[in-house]
Amino acid sequence: MNQNNNGTWVSWNENLTHNYKTLYKISSEKELQDIVRNSEKIRVFGNKQSSSDIASGAATLIDIKSYNQVLSYSDSEKTITVQSGIILGDLIEAIEAKGWCIPCLPDINTITIGGALATGTHGTSGKLLSEYIKNCSYILADGSIKEISAKDQLMDAFKVSLGVLGVLSTVTFQCESIYTLHIKEGPENDKEWLPKIKERLKKHDFLRILWLPHTNKGYVITGDKINPELKIKEELGSPFLRHRRKASKILYKYTHIFPWFTAIANKLLYKGFFSGTKEHKGSLYQATVTKSRGSTLELAEWTIGLEEFPKVFEELKTVINKWSNKSFIHIPMDIRFVYKDNSWLSYAYKKDTVTMGCVSRNAASADSYEAFKSIEKIFLKHGGKPHWAKRFKAKDSELSNVYEKWDDFKLLRKKLDPTNKFLNPYLTELFNEKTNN
Structure with missing residues (x-):
């Protein structure tokens, strides 16, 4: 694990900047757990290509790109399990090497899987990338690991989470034969x-x-x-x-x-x-x-x-x-x-x-x-x-009018993260949360 202190985070197009106290680069789930458990405010980022101010703005940051390994395949089920920092292009190359595909591809392949899933990245004439999750694991605010399968009722909440329910650790994708x-x-x-x-x-x-x-x-x-x-x-x-x-x-x-x-x-x-x-x-x-x-x-x-x-x-x-x-x-x-x-x-x-x-x-x-x-x-x-x-x-007032499950998501977020550990200023305003936590 690498650690840098007191620096400035800058988005890829230099439109967003934030100072941070500590920035980590991690390579194991144990490191990810420890950092989440011991941080008061934390956000995770990849290649910084989001146009919304969602990735930074917290005292503690994790650069997830080094947490990027393919963990396993299942030939019989056509599944692949990866760490959340893997870049989409690398994931696709690994899948195609098996003769498989995920029939949902975004327009850009340089984003991390964790960021793509958290923000509802989608393909063309298809579904959201998150619809191909078979199971996944999240690091919750207390540092514990939560395993979620496609059959779990909470999966529909975690599929597009904005990174506020926890930190995605590993994910298993259901693939199909390449065409x-x-x-x-x-x-x-x-x-x-x-x-x-x-x-x-x-x-x-x-x-x-x-x-x-x-x-x-x-x-x-x-x-x-x-x-x-x-x-x-x-x-x-x-x-x-x-x-x-x-x-x-x-x-x-x-x-x-x-x-x-x-x-x-x-x-x-x-x-x-x-x-x-x-x-x-x-x-x-x-x-x-x-x-x-x-x-x-x-x-x-x-x-x-x-x-x-x-x-x-x-x-x-x-x-x-x-x-x-x-x-x-x-x-x-x-x-x-x-x-x-x-x-x-x-x-x-x-x-x-x-x-x-x-x-x-x-x-x-x-x-x-x-x-x-x-x-x-x-x-x-x-x-x-x-x-x-x-x-x-x-923000909250407009979004609650167009997302039927907005209030349910807010209640779940508050239950899983009562101290607002995963909120930055942008997300605090988005969810209309108090700023004194």
Whole structure:
């Protein structure tokens, strides 16, 4: 175990900073237990890529990335057990080496498993990653270990816990046999792709839409399971396409000063990077996962019921297309689909949902990015829910209106952590807790 004292924690894009008294790097469950047991205030972090202020802000911090081992496999049950600090990309490589997959992959593979599960990370046309937990172990506030299986009634509370019920120690995932997807990509007018969502969800194994604000276009990506030996005519487009992030960085450099230029930049980026078609194949991981963030950025993401999405989309489009407002949005806005589950703090609690991401390429000026405010106002108005790891302003009063199990979760949190050991200032405000504990 390594220990550092009296330092400053800085998020990956330098938007969040916190001083700490002690920072630990651990490699064993016993070390994790001891630190949790003996700390008054504690938070755990990985690669610091959350846009919400959830990972730090406590006197004691644990850098969980060195707690990252694959502990066991079960070939007969297709399960893998890992420590919570393992990076998603490393987990996927270990699974694929066995000929397996977890059919839920987030858009980024550099996050830790513990952080991904705690914040409700999800994939595309699938479920939350937490829905594939078979069993797991948590370190509770008193340092004891709590084992939870998929059959345990409390699993639905622990699946998406924001790290406030305890510290995830180990997790066993249920895997499936690996499969190959035939991916087709191309642009469509908004009037074409929007009415086809339900039809495509039934027809395809994978559906993702990159909406291009201020262009009236969406970039539709579909995937169908095929025999891996099937030959297809691959079309990956011009090598120039790999420079999209670099072009975006240049075109958006001054849009925090001149927001209206975003609409022009979006049209240029559409012509250069989204106006053609592509076709390829690969595993879910190979074919559909971004794998890293090319540069620092800031993100917000909101979810809404599948039935309500068309209405919300049209309202959002109307608002941001008014030149009288300042909500000019960088492209793309990522539209994905999550099927209903029973996790208390899931975005898809008992309802099929659509998620819509919003990105600012100017991380340093994210606080003045009007799009984040407009998106939140519209989605909250219709009962939308924010992604826990991304930017939003809503607190206890708003969240209690959109999460049916919010109050139940708060009661359980208080029971398991009566001294608020796992709350930082951000979470204290989020749950409307008193600050004198």
